[in-house]
Amino acid sequence: VPLRRGGRRVFMYKQTMDGLAVVGSSLRLMADEARGQSRVLYAAGRIAIRPQGGLPAPTVTPREALAAAQAHPTGRALTAWSEPELVAIYDDPPRGNAEAYPAWKCLGGGATVLDSYTFYVHALTGEVARVHSNVMNSFDITGRVRANATPADTNAIPKEKLGPDTWDLTAIDCPNDPDQVDLSDVLILAYEGQTLVASAYSDSNGNYTLDVPNGMVVNIEAHLTGPGSDVYAETWSIPGAIWGVPLDPMVKENIRAPASAPEETHFYFNETPTDDDTGYVNAHLHLTKTWYYLDFAFEIPSAPLIVNNPFQLYGPAFYVQAHPNPCPGCGPISWPGRIIFANERYVPPFPTPHRNGAYSTVVSHEYGHFVLDHGFGVGLNFPGFHEGFADVVSHLTHDTEVVGQDIFGCDNHGREPLVSNRQYPECSAVHHDRGEILSAVWLRILIGMRVVYGQSAGWNQTRALHLDWLPLAQPPGGDPSDCPTRDQSASADTLIEVLIADDNDDTLANGTPHCEIILSAFAAQNILPPIEINCGGDGLNGSERMCYADFDSSTGAGVLDIFDFLAFQASFVERDPSACDCDTSSGSGVCDVFDFLCFQAAFAAGCEKE
Numbered sequence: 001v002p003l004r005r006g007g008r009r010v011f012m013y014k015q016t017m018d019g020l021a022v023v024g025s026s027l028r029l030m031a032d033e034a035r036g037q038s039r040v041l042y043a044a045g046r047i048a049i050r051p052q053g054g055l056p057a058p059t060v061t062p063r064e065a066l067a068a069a070q071a072h073p074t075g076r077a078l079t080a081w082s083e084p085e086l087v088a089i090y091d092d093p094p095r096g097n098a099e100a101y102p103a104w105k106c107l108g109g110g111a112t113v114l115d116s117y118t119f120y121v122h123a124l125t126g127e128v129a130r131v132h133s134n135v136m137n138s139f140d141i142t143g144r145v146r147a148n149a150t151p152a153d154t155n156a157i158p159k160e161k162l163g164p165d166t167w168d169l170t171a172i173d174c175p176n177d178p179d180q181v182d183l184s185d186v187l188i189l190a191y192e193g194q195t196l197v198a199s200a201y202s203d204s205n206g207n208y209t210l211d212v213p214n215g216m217v218v219n220i221e222a223h224l225t226g227p228g229s230d231v232y233a234e235t236w237s238i239p240g241a242i243w244g245v246p247l248d249p250m251v252k253e254n255i256r257a258p259a260s261a262p263e264e265t266h267f268y269f270n271e272t273p274t275d276d277d278t279g280y281v282n283a284h285l286h287l288t289k290t291w292y293y294l295d296f297a298f299e300i301p302s303a304p305l306i307v308n309n310p311f312q313l314y315g316p317a318f319y320v321q322a323h324p325n326p327c328p329g330c331g332p333i334s335w336p337g338r339i340i341f342a343n344e345r346y347v348p349p350f351p352t353p354h355r356n357g358a359y360s361t362v363v364s365h366e367y368g369h370f371v372l373d374h375g376f377g378v379g380l381n382f383p384g385f386h387e388g389f390a391d392v393v394s395h396l397t398h399d400t401e402v403v404g405q406d407i408f409g410c411d412n413h414g415r416e417p418l419v420s421n422r423q424y425p426e427c428s429a430v431h432h433d434r435g436e437i438l439s440a441v442w443l444r445i446l447i448g449m450r451v452v453y454g455q456s457a458g459w460n461q462t463r464a465l466h467l468d469w470l471p472l473a474q475p476p477g478g479d480p481s482d483c484p485t486r487d488q489s490a491s492a493d494t495l496i497e498v499l500i501a502d503d504n505d506d507t508l509a510n511g512t513p514h515c516e517i518i519l520s521a522f523a524a525q526n527i528l529p530p531i532e533i534n535c536g537g538d539g540l541n542g543s544e545r546m547c548y549a550d551f552d553s554s555t556g557a558g559v560l561d562i563f564d565f566l567a568f569q570a571s572f573v574e575r576d577p578s579a580c581d582c583d584t585s586s587g588s589g590v591c592d593v594f595d596f597l598c599f600q601a602a603f604a605a606g607c608e609k610e
Helices: 062-071 275-294 360-376 383-398 431-453 455-472 492-502 515-523 562-573 593-605
Strands: 008-017 020-032 040-046 085-089 101-109 116-122 128-133 140-149 179-182 187-192 195-201 207-211 217-223 229-233 250-256 267-269 303-309 317-321 337-342
Touching (some): 062 101, 128 195, 140 187, 140 217, 140 275, 187 207, 229 275, 250 267, 267 275, 275 303, 275 360, 275 383, 275 455, 317 360, 337 360, 360 455, 383 431, 431 455, 431 492, 431 515, 455 492, 492 515
Parallel strands (some): 020 085, 229 303, 303 337
Antiparallel strands (some): 008 020, 020 040, 085 101, 140 207, 187 217, 217 250, 317 337
């Protein structure tokens, strides 16, 4: 289609498998024709997995497939039919990758143009696998999913109140009542009788749309099942199911398409807040946020989240690796591993009472264990590294320096690594203490990035570096004379991994784009590079890529003017080490006259950013 100059075209490409078009598998490319040159601006795909050994030959004939479609409740009123076409298809719900299987595709039509449907009949079993209307947006059922959760906005302040707070642990309570949130990635299913006719996930605003044929009456279910997890209830009372059973979905019955009335199609989880229901919602909400933060480029199993479990031997929350027989009489467990959140009832022998374990940062931390185990193959035999890795995932997902704020009572937090400031090597027998070395390093990298790029862009730069480091991350080595019985969460090996992740020209000899920030963050925890690293030679804090003089960007990045000088002066007067630490000769995090002289020299030299 001819477009005016500067227009856009969208090209759709179908993947093929054994010569068959894969229904639903597509690659979208958007090309820009500006300046007469096409370039790819966006690409996305949802690809079906080829079965091992190829697609099996159909055992159902085309005639049998057509008869099955015509006998389906939707097909009984249709009078015009196409010849069945063999295609490859995969199951709903359409989230992530799935293995393809052969199906017969039939088109059926009725008395009006609106009576047009596509049927997919499983070519191996003869069952109708999927039916959808060919009329776009005519008979949709729409709705919205909301919930009461804590907190409503986890990025509101650096040290936010994080979890359900319904038990007064101290004389001074820290209120954090559940508030309304839009609940994304809730699985919505529509059934006509026992037949699944449509499915969808709620979007970031909680909205969903189901493609249901006109006039069909369905029951709609909303499940706390997201792209990376399923929420389970604790069930000590059920023999053989101590690790939980799926939650009952919320159900809207007898909904006739089309429908969009709030009282008919909206779902509200935990409408009258209770501690147990708040825990369920929080687990779904915050694991989904962590799943999106990690931006998975590889397959990882769905994480089972067992919420409100009274077994508290390990505290508010813990991760359990898969085990074929975890307890006598429990039977085999096929889950890949389980994340368990304890309720707030105090049960000995755990010595410290605590609130419900489904805190935002605690959810993200436990998921970090799951990811390290199943995404990178690092088991729990490296507990210090596991704890540090999981804490970093939590800190950066929620942009906070605290894991488990107020979880043991008002102002009695879980961990604050910048406050404890553990130094390498950390010889504590407590795994979390050793883990704080790694988490402190990444928090200092975040601080350094924000000095250079600003608040939001600094977080984005840190996240990009963190995600680039993840495939390289391994339990660190070190001198065996340093706490020989204690594994460390970070060492010089970790420093080299992060530098390699940051590098942009395949050599560390000339430094990396954020070399000085990285070296400074590790040095603050007493970790030094095992080889000489030359970050640059412009004389400004040893980095050619960082310009502390360009402190104010209101008049543009790389512009040095009086506003930069005034901004630095203000930070110096306030003794803000994360901002005025231009010179590290007297120590990282020290704000003194050498920093002021460093800034003056950079300002006078007209330092420019790359």
